[in-house]
Amino acid sequence: MASLSFLSSLHHTPSSHLILRNPKAVKVRTFTVSFSSIRAQAVPALTQDDLKKLAADKAVDYVKSGMVLGLGTGSTAAFVVDKLGHLLKTGQLKDIIGIPTSKRTEEQAKSLNIPLTTLDDHPVLDLAIDGADEVDPDLNLVKGRGGALLREKMVEAASKSFVVVADETKLVTGLGGSKLAMPVEVVQFCWKFNLVRLQDLFKELGCEAKLRVDAAGKPYVTDNFNYIVDLYFETPIRDGVSAGKEIGKLEGVVEHGLFLDMATAVIIAGKSGVEVKTK
Numbered sequence: 119m120a121s122l123s124f125l126s127s128l129h130h131t132p133s134s135h136l137i138l139r140n141p142k143a144v145k146v147r148t149f150t151v152s153f154s155s156i157r158a159q160a161v162p163a164l165t166q167d168d169l170k171k172l173a174a175d176k177a178v179d180y181v182k183s184g185m186v187l188g189l190g191t192g193s194t195a196a197f198v199v200d201k202l203g204h205l206l207k208t209g210q211l212k213d214i215i216g217i218p219t220s221k222r223t224e225e226q227a228k229s230l231n232i233p234l235t236t237l238d239d240h241p242v243l244d245l246a247i248d249g250a251d252e253v254d255p256d257l258n259l260v261k262g263r264g265g266a267l268l269r270e271k272m273v274e275a276a277s278k279s280f281v282v283v284a285d286e287t288k289l290v291t292g293l294g295g296s297k298l299a300m301p302v303e304v305v306q307f308c309w310k311f312n313l314v315r316l317q318d319l320f321k322e323l324g325c326e327a328k329l330r331v332d333a334a335g336k337p338y339v340t341d342n343f344n345y346i347v348d349l350y351f352e353t354p355i356r357d358g359v360s361a362g363k364e365i366g367k368l369e370g371v372v373e374h375g376l377f378l379d380m381a382t383a384v385i386i387a388g389k390s391g392v393e394v395k396t397k
């Protein structure tokens with residue numbers, strides 16, 4: 119693990135601080151910090167958790183004292199919250215206030231004594247940091263496999279900057295391309311009705327819709343007391359904007375996991391380095 123902290127220090131390039139100042143440029147820009155320079159030191163193979171932690175450490179570089187921060191949900195975001203707790207405890211960060219995107223994250227933040235607030239009290243955030251399930255070449259995302267998509271979208275849409283942290287397994291060429299779930303949160307009332315309508319909407323893409331269930335086989339209930347219908351695509355979604363609009367027209371659908379044109383920067387940790395992609 120000593121090697122990991124060395125790698126983290128490599129990522130502290132001055133150019134990284136320019137990234138968030140240019141969120142609206144059209145082209146996706148990438149810079150990579152390669153691990154090759156330290157290969158001679160016999161770095162042990164990095165696990166997926168190591169990669170998530172590297173991405174999380176890099177994202178925390180963007181956090182400044184006094185910020186109102188969106189705290190994401192999931193295993194990668196949990197590393198970010200852990201690090202923030204550590205930096206607060208050691209006095210390296212001060213006056214941070216967080217808005218958690220799930221009850222799970224709220225509990226974690228409380229256990230680390232991170233002060234919390236709500237969107238009601240702080241409707242504009244400085245920065246949100248969260249994981250993602252899929253990242254396409256234009257930095258559009260699928261999120262919500264952890265079930266927190268509604269609060270995540272509300273918090274991240276209210277943030278001036280949104281930094282995504284992920285390992286390289288999350289990269290896809292088209293949304294839905296991982297063949298894993300694209301979640302849609304629906305009201306419990308007549309959920310089957312909406313499951314069928316969602317599947318029909320994407321039948322040309324070979325979509326299969328399934329109600330998410332918990333370990334006991336009971337419907338998974340979100341923090342907002344809704345259900346989740348997971349959509350599995352044979353063929354990736356070609357037009358995310360239209361897909362999002364069509365899903366949004368269905369009465370009883372609360373939110374979907376397509377996070378389009380929301381990410382300011384995506385930090386991807388892979389076996390050969392940490393890549394920061396910006397728009």
Ligand SMILES: O=C(CO)[C@H](O)[C@H](O)COP(=O)(O)O
Nearest residue numbers: 192193194249262264265266
């Ligand atoms: O959207 C999410 C939760 O609703 C997560 O950010 C997403 O599922 C990624 O999680 P992980 O970092 O554990 O892979």
